[in-house]
Amino acid sequence: xxxxxxxxxxxxxxxxxxxxxxxxxxxxxxxxxxxxxxxxxxxxxxxxxxxxxxxxxxxxxxxxxxxxxxxxxxxxxxxxxxxxxxxxxxxxxxxxxxxxxxxxxxxxxxxxxxxxxxxxxxxxxxxxxxxxxxxxxxxxxxxxxxxxxxxxxxxxxxxxxxxxxxxxxxxxxxxxxxxxxxxxxxxxxxxxxxxxxxxxxxxxxxxxxxxxxxxxxxxxxxxxxxxxxxxxxxxxxxxxxxxxxxxxxxxxxxxxxxxxxxxxxxxxxxxxxxxxxxxxxxxxxxxxxxxxxxxxxxxxxxxxxxxxxxxxxxxxxxxxxxxxxxxxxxxxxxxxxxxxxxxxxxxxxxxxxxxxxxxxxxxx
Amino acid sequence: xxxxxxxxxxxxxxxxxxxxxxxxxxxxxxxxxxxxxxxxxxxxxxxxxxxxxxxxxxxxxxxxxxxxxxxxxxxxxxxxxxxxxxxxxxxxxxxxxxxxxxxxxxxxxxxxxxxxxxxxxxxxxxxxxxxxxxxxxxxxxxxxxxxxxxxxxxxxxxxxxxxxxxxxxxxxxxxxxxxxxxxxxxxxxxxxxxxxxxxxxxxxxxxxxxxxxxxxxxxxxxxxxxxxxxxxxxxxxxxxxxxxxxxxxxxxxxxxxxxxxxxxxxxxxxxxxxxxxxxxxxxxxxxxxxxxxxxxxxxxxxxxxxxxxxxxxxxxxxxxxxxxxxxxxxxxxxxxxxxxxxxxxxxxxxxxxxxxxxxxxxxx
DNA sequence: TCCTGTCATGAAATCGCTTTCAGTCACCCA
DNA sequence: TGGGTGACTGAAAGCGATTTCATGACAGGA
Numbered sequence: 001x002x003x004x005x006x007x008x009x010x011x012x013x014x015x016x017x018x019x020x021x022x023x024x025x026x027x028x029x030x031x032x033x034x035x036x037x038x039x040x041x042x043x044x045x046x047x048x049x050x051x052x053x054x055x056x057x058x059x060x061x062x063x064x065x066x067x068x069x070x071x072x073x074x075x076x077x078x079x080x081x082x083x084x085x086x087x088x089x090x091x092x093x094x095x096x097x098x099x100x101x102x103x104x105x106x107x108x109x110x111x112x113x114x115x116x117x118x119x120x121x122x123x124x125x126x127x128x129x130x131x132x133x134x135x136x137x138x139x140x141x142x143x144x145x146x147x148x149x150x151x152x153x154x155x156x157x158x159x160x161x162x163x164x165x166x167x168x169x170x171x172x173x174x175x176x177x178x179x180x181x182x183x184x185x186x187x188x189x190x191x192x193x194x195x196x197x198x199x200x201x202x203x204x205x206x207x208x209x210x211x212x213x214x215x216x217x218x219x220x221x222x223x224x225x226x227x228x229x230x231x232x233x234x235x236x237x238x239x240x241x242x243x244x245x246x247x248x249x250x251x252x253x254x255x256x257x258x259x260x261x262x263x264x265x266x267x268x269x270x271x272x273x274x275x276x277x278x279x280x281x282x283x284x285x286x287x288x289x290x291x292x293x294x295x296x297x298x299x300x301x302x303x304x305x306x307x308x309x310x311x312x313x314x315x316x317x318x319x320x321x322x323x324x325x326x327x328x329x330x331x332x333x334x335x336x337x338x339x340x341x342x343x344x345x346x347x348x349x350x351x352x353x354x355x356x357x358x359x360x361x362x363x364x
Numbered sequence: 365x366x367x368x369x370x371x372x373x374x375x376x377x378x379x380x381x382x383x384x385x386x387x388x389x390x391x392x393x394x395x396x397x398x399x400x401x402x403x404x405x406x407x408x409x410x411x412x413x414x415x416x417x418x419x420x421x422x423x424x425x426x427x428x429x430x431x432x433x434x435x436x437x438x439x440x441x442x443x444x445x446x447x448x449x450x451x452x453x454x455x456x457x458x459x460x461x462x463x464x465x466x467x468x469x470x471x472x473x474x475x476x477x478x479x480x481x482x483x484x485x486x487x488x489x490x491x492x493x494x495x496x497x498x499x500x501x502x503x504x505x506x507x508x509x510x511x512x513x514x515x516x517x518x519x520x521x522x523x524x525x526x527x528x529x530x531x532x533x534x535x536x537x538x539x540x541x542x543x544x545x546x547x548x549x550x551x552x553x554x555x556x557x558x559x560x561x562x563x564x565x566x567x568x569x570x571x572x573x574x575x576x577x578x579x580x581x582x583x584x585x586x587x588x589x590x591x592x593x594x595x596x597x598x599x600x601x602x603x604x605x606x607x608x609x610x611x612x613x614x615x616x617x618x619x620x621x622x623x624x625x626x627x628x629x630x631x632x633x634x635x636x637x638x639x640x641x642x643x644x645x646x647x648x649x650x651x652x653x654x655x656x657x658x659x660x661x662x663x664x665x666x667x668x669x670x671x672x673x674x675x676x677x678x679x680x681x682x683x684x685x686x687x688x689x690x691x692x693x694x695x696x697x698x699x700x701x702x703x704x705x706x707x708x709x710x711x712x713x714x715x716x717x718x719x720x721x722x723x724x725x726x727x728x
Numbered sequence: 729t730c731c732t733g734t735c736a737t738g739a740a741a742t743c744g745c746t747t748t749c750a751g752t753c754a755c756c757c758a
Numbered sequence: 759t760g761g762g763t764g765a766c767t768g769a770a771a772g773c774g775a776t777t778t779c780a781t782g783a784c785a786g787g788a
Contacts, residue, residue: 404769406768407767422766443773
């Protein structure tokens with residue numbers, strides 16, 4: 001019906017509708033609707049945006065015209081006036097693997113629920129042209145960004161945009177910015193205590209991601225604190241940093257195993273990928289997990305339950321982080337004055353085979 | 365000039381500029397730049413959009429003014445005139461797991477490279493309010509959509525939008541729509557032949573995703589054809605359909621194993637998830653892979669190389685699919701008249717432990 | 729009867745940009 | 759010297775919505 005160009009009724013009596021619409025069919029505008037309904041554009045606009053200001057009889061006429069012409073307001077024009085696009089930016093440091101896709105999934109679902117759309121951007125560190133980033137983000141109503149390292153350049157840029165911002169994963173000091181955080185310490189403590197329990201291991205390690213990474217820092221700190229509380233303050237070699245990657249975990253473990261260490265030890269990894277690398281190395285070196293080496297990961301991405309032995313890990317509600325970020329952002333959009341929040345989402349140890357030989361394997 | 369508040373020259377001689385800027389700092393507009401540079405808005409616009417039409421001296425003045433005022437064109441106003449937003453829609457049936465995140469990663473990188481941004485939407489089948497989908501997608505310049513089942517409602521909606529469209533994963537008959545496809549048959553044939561080779565198995569199975577799914581159909585067809593070519597035309601029970609999920613793979617395999625079957629057989633799964641489920645079931649039933657059961661997956665998501673035994677699978681260049689889709693879309697945007705393409709991306713068998721006990725384990 | 733207050737509506741200004749159209753100016757050639 | 763040419767530039771007309779302000783009709787109160 002959108003495509004119904006019923007004789008413009010104006011010019012000639014009966015110009016044959018053949019070859020009528022040279023492909024350039026312009027969408028119906030508010031003007032067309034107004035004309036068709038015999039009212040002014042103001043009235044049409046009111047019917048759409050403030051019904052109740054217009055009498056039921058006219059409203060009905062207008063609605064009919066809208067229906068008939070398949071009218072949809074032009075979002076650019078609308079945005080020009082209202083300064084709203086109903087699009088939210090969702091900026092990630094990268095898009096890779098389960099971790100980010102979960103985050104995005106939660107965010108997208110929530111955005112949709114609230115009538116918004118998501119403009120995603122993986123702000124790859126490589127691309128140093130700030131113009132790129134700014135360019136299209138300038139039409140979003142707000143910005144949810146995941147920032148993993150303090151002093152991120154991206155955050156500064158974002159502030160300059162003067163947009164409502166919510167940051168995931170990093171607690172920024174700016175009191176005007178909402179933050180959605182993960183309660184790393186509970187999970188890390190649970191995991192560490194779990195590793196300490198039952199057969200107390202020779203030695204416990206924390207194998208983290210990048211040293212600058214906020215999550216890694218928190219997890220490492222809690223690890224150390226928990227050990228200290230148990231009277232086993234860790235040495236410098238027991239807390240190490242690297243990258244959030246399978247390769248790094250493998251590398252580290254292979255080295256340790258080469259040195260003959262690690263048997264009878266326990267490892268808390270900075271995330272599941274690292275844990276998987278360690279698992280792999282153990283396998284290659286014929287070290288039995290969990291009998292000779294107990295491993296706990298972090299994040300509980302899907303893969304954790306699919307590897308053999310299945311990976312104990314700390315569950316982080318990633319989808320919920322994304323969803324909460326969007327919800328908070330929308331709340332702020334609706335009520336700009338509200339005080340910024342610091343929302344902490346819980347984490348929880350999930351024990352599987354890699355740290356407990358009695359654990360059920362299952363439950364994908 | 366509408367907004368030029370420097371002494372209207374009319375009323376009072378010298379109203380004091382104190383209390384001048386209450387926090388509402390409006391972004392500089394093209395008018396402000398024009399005024400600051402002492403030129404017309406037309407000239408400013410030209411400096412930005414068609415340099416070469418303006419003399420170097422004026423251009424310099426204008427650039428200085430832009431710099432000084434931190435001027436950024438208003439995207440709504442710009443869009444209103446040009447009908448371009450430099451935003452592309454990227455519609456997925458869902459956002460879940462490695463599969464879609466890879467797709468998205470490739471797409472995002474390419475979009476960025478080309479100066480576009482991505483508006484993502486997981487068109488969850490639940491949400492049946494078409495208005496939702498249409499709403500913000502109406503400001504995109506083009507739409508890349510993954511469609512896995514013929515006759516998708518979403519595709520029709522998209523066509524109504526009259527936007528340039530590129531479809532991933534499904535070959536649509538509409539000759540005006542570009543398609544980015546995966547060469548399922550090569551991969552499926554390689555995989556099937558691989559399973560037939562060396563110790564010829566008792567029986568070969570194809571355990572697919574949804575029967576309506578286009579990829580599954582192609583893969584199943586090739587599987588059957590290859591078997592037939594080898595003189596071993598498959599029975600009805602050898603090609604089965606279910607869902608793209610670990611659970612389905614597990615369920616199917618567990619049933620077969622219960623019946624005592626499957627030992628000495630080979631399975632080609634519709635995707636890696638299904639294969640993983642089968643692997644899991646085999647493990648639970650103490651069936652040795654690959655000695656007693658050989659398994660090949662499809663897609664080569666990251667997890668395939670991380671499970672034990674590592675999973676043989678057909679590599680599908682997911683990121684490349686996404687990137688190609690975007691590239692094609694942009695190409696069409698730049699040259700609307702170009703004939704629609706059918707781009708086939710290659711697939712390739714990757715042999716790992718789950719189908720070949722001599723395979724190297726490694727290479728994550 | 730006249731004045732005032734509501735309600736429904738339309739005319740027109742505005743948002744910030746692009747683009748057409750029409751100069752202006754300097755210069756060159758016949 | 760007159761007219762033609764080309765290079766720059768500015769005025770102004772949109773693009774399609776929202777919103778202010780004015781208006782007309784009508785009802786109620788003095």
